[in-house]
Amino acid sequence: MQVIPYQGNQDSLPGLCLTVSARKLIMASLAPSTIRAFQSDIRMFLRRGGTLPSTDTEIANYLTRCFEDGYKPNTLKRQLCSLRRWHLVMNCPTLGNEQMIKGVMRGCARLNEVPVKRAPALMRDDLHQLLNSLDLSELRDLRDAAMFCLTFYGAFRYSEVLNLRVEHLTWDTRGVLIRLARSKTNQEGRHEVKAIHHADTSLPYCPVNLLYRWLQAAHIQRGAVFRSVSLGGRPGGSKLSRTAFQNALVRGLERSNLASRGFSTHSMRAGLITEAHLRGKSLEQIQRVTGHRHLSTLTEYIRVADPFENSANDF
Secondary structure, three states, X not given: OOOOOOOOOHHHOHHHXXXXXXXXXXXXXXXXXXXXXXXXXXXXXXXXXXXXOOOHHHHHXXXXXXXXXXXXXXXXXXXXXXXXXXXXXXXXXXXXOHHHHHHHHHHHHHHOOOOOOOOOOOOHHHHHHHHHXXXXXXXXXXXXXXXXXXXXXXXOOHHHHHOOEHHXXXXXXXXXXXXXXXXXXXXXXXXXXXXXXXXXOOOOOOHXXXXXXXXXXXXXXXXXXXXXXXXXXXXXXXEOOHHHHHHHHHHHHHHOOOHHHOOOOOHHHHHHHHHHHHOOOOHHHHHHHHOOOOHHXXXXXXXXXXXXXXXXXXX
């Protein structure tokens, strides 16, 4: 959790009024992935000739050079966010001429010729096709089926699924309740519970049944829910890694002939949101599952593959 230090004359730095412990607490408020991105962005700024603390003019020029070098507007937004966060952590004065920086960012967005790329939604039928390619008599495939199905029906981020522990599960006749200790939008550890219902009996796969079958087959009674499986079919002791999750998804997409569709680890979350929307669920109902704080963010996840489907002017 190291904060990249101030480079100049520390006697004139207001940040010295903020103790090391206070700065650590500010950093502790961020997710580990956010901290890694923050530190990477600051190092890049310094490598490209930036100085800290910086000025609005220097940052505007820096963002302009990055855009001219081919960086996308979303990357520049993250760079700017990291620079602002550095000044916050070091208790430096806020940037003065925000309109200059906002003007540069708006110009980058208007001149960007490449549309924003979003993960396509993996819908329920796609999920069934993916699961059909798995051999549920094999322990690793059973794990993947339970993991993918749960990710879809819970609209989970993959990090949330990988962090699940048996102690977070409460079984019910209607399904299973899953307590999230931490999530991207819940860094403070607020009490957050997701209810995963049994799937309709007319459907071939049920997230609750698959989860139960995996835990029983792997003899997992405590600790991480999803773990590695050896070539000999023995489960490991620690949670599955991010890379292993991604590799499992790539493997499943190839086996199910879905690899060309461009699905990613975020596609199942987008798929549940889109599927629920098309089936008439309200945004408030969907928000209860996804955990989004703002409905405006939630609506960005809705992907409509067919523009003629569920159109408002179809009357």
